Amino acid sequence: MxxxxxxxxxxxxxxxxxxxxxxxxxxxxxxxxxxxxxxxxxxxxxxxxxxxxxxxxxxxxxxxxxxxxxxxxxxxxxxxxxxxxxxxxxxxxxxxxxxxxNANAVAELVLGLIIFMQRNQFDGTSGHELKRKRLGLYAFGNVAKMVAKIARGFEMSVQTYSPSLTHDDLRKEGEYGVLSVYSVEELFETSDILSLHMPLLKETRECVNYALLSRLPEEALLVNTARKEVIKEADLIRIMDERPGFRFITDIQPDNHALFKEKFGNRYFSTPKKSGAxxxxxxxxxxxxxxxxxxxxxxxxxxxxxxx
The missing domain is CATH 3.40.50.720 (NAD(P)-binding Rossmann-like Domain)
Structure with missing residues (x-):
């Protein structure tokens, strides 16, 4: 063998x-x-x-x-x-x-990315704290659960939507201190920071589109440590064009990395390669x-x- x-x-x-x-x-x-x-x-x-x-x-x-x-x-x-x-x-x-x-490693990266953007990439200007910010987790697998536990330590309000889990399932996850919302639309509408945690499936490819992105608050932060293909890039570029306070951070360089970097400056950041694990x-x-x-x-x- x-x-x-x-x-x-x-x-x-x-x-x-x-x-x-x-x-x-x-x-x-x-x-x-x-x-x-x-x-x-x-x-x-x-x-x-x-x-x-x-x-x-x-x-x-x-x-x-x-x-x-x-x-x-x-x-x-x-x-x-x-x-x-x-x-x-x-x-x-x-x-x-x-x-x-790899769940803890990715979860720690997520919070690190969030802090990096909340502090304006440490450019010396005044940023924002995490305390009392509303963190939305799209999907609630192993990584998202670890993110929730760490985020609660920052006194963030954590909520999630997962199409694969019922509300009863989520209620059993009481140790994570998360609120289960009733739709993905509600998740986006009520999150200051939205972190993506779904696998890449036929159903999830480009599922994060303009219709959802437009439901986020004007100065929302989108975090992607899942797969680049779950986001419809053209729609993300459109929303960032329309909203000067909208920010995006990821550890998977998008196809239009150079364009994001040129157009959006420190409202955008991508690690050079996938870094979660x-x-x-x-x-x-x-x-x-x-x-x-x-x-x-x-x-x-x-x-x-x-x-x-």
């Missing part, structure tokens, strides 16, 4: 060492390909592999078709839109993610979870976090 760790963006050396230990202790062969620059390198490495651990690496139909022995793919992280689920399902390949392992701790947590899920898959048939 051969397990491949394939990462364009490598794990921390300590994480790789511990992943290797889990795999080899289970009696499997462990291999690594890091910082590869072309798909052909990944395809060649997959020729005799039965299990694959990835991060944001793109696993499309071509890659899957060139991995004849592959049985399981684990995405070390929450999002999995970089894997062609249909192609994997056609081959009866199990695809899993590792939800929750870029902590030493999250790096290790997600990698070890992926390794353990592969061992459990082959030992006991466990597919708890299967996404296809």
């Amino acid at each position: 051969k397990v491949l760790l394939a990462t364009e963006k490598p794990f921390a050396p300590q994480a790789v060492k511990e992943i290797k230990g889990i795999i080899e202790t289970a009696g499997y062969t462990f291999a690594v390909i890091e910082k590869y620059t072309h798909k052909s390198e990944l395809i060649k490495a997959l020729e005799d592999v039965e299990a694959l651990i990835i991060r944001s690496d793109k696993i499309d139909k071509e890659v899957i078709d060139h991995a004849p022995q592959l049985k399981v793919i684990v995405r070390a992280g929450a999002g999995y839109d970089n894997v062609d689920l249909n192609a994997a399902t056609q081959r009866d390949i199990c695809v899993m993610n590792t939800p929750g392992q 870029q902590t030493f701790e999250a790096n290790i947590n997600a990698g070890l979870a992926a390794a353990k899920q592969i061992v459990d898959f082959f030992h006991t048939g466990t597919t708890r976090f299967r996404v296809n």
Whole structure:
């Protein structure tokens, strides 16, 4: 049994060492390909592999078709839109993610981004405090729950809307101190700061459009640490054109990054690359979870976090 760790963006050396230990202790062969620059390198490495651990690496139909022995793919992280689920399902390949392992890292980033913008990117001018500001969380998964807990420490008012959870479900989340609103429209209308936390699905692609954005207050702050595709960029540019106080911050550079930067100055900021899970701790947590899920898959048939 051969397990491949394939990462364009490598794990921390300590994480790789511990992943290797889990795999080899289970009696499997462990291999690594890091910082590869072309798909052909990944395809060649997959020729005799039965299990694959990835991060944001793109696993499309071509890659899957060139991995004849592959049985399981684990995405070390929450999002999995970089894997062609249909192609994997056609081959009866199990695809899993590792939800929750990066949640605290992303949540801390969200609050850091919010503070950065509330203080005008620390340009020396007077900004705003977080206390008593209304924070809206669009979706309420692992990351949003951690954001809520941290935000409550700043004495923010936290509310959420999640199409996948009922109000009874949300009422059970009392430890997070959140208010459940009855529609996404209400969420936008009553949030000073709106943070996006939905996965990229057919239903969520460009779901944040002009109709919703126009419901936010005039000087609202939109925060995106989810996926860039959940926002309709043309509509966001339009609303920022219309409202000189509207601000946007993200850790995923939009397609129109240069235009945002040129037109909106310090009302806009994007990190150079996706940064939510870029902590030493999250790096290790997600990698070890992926390794353990592969061992459990082959030992006991466990597919708890299967996404296809």
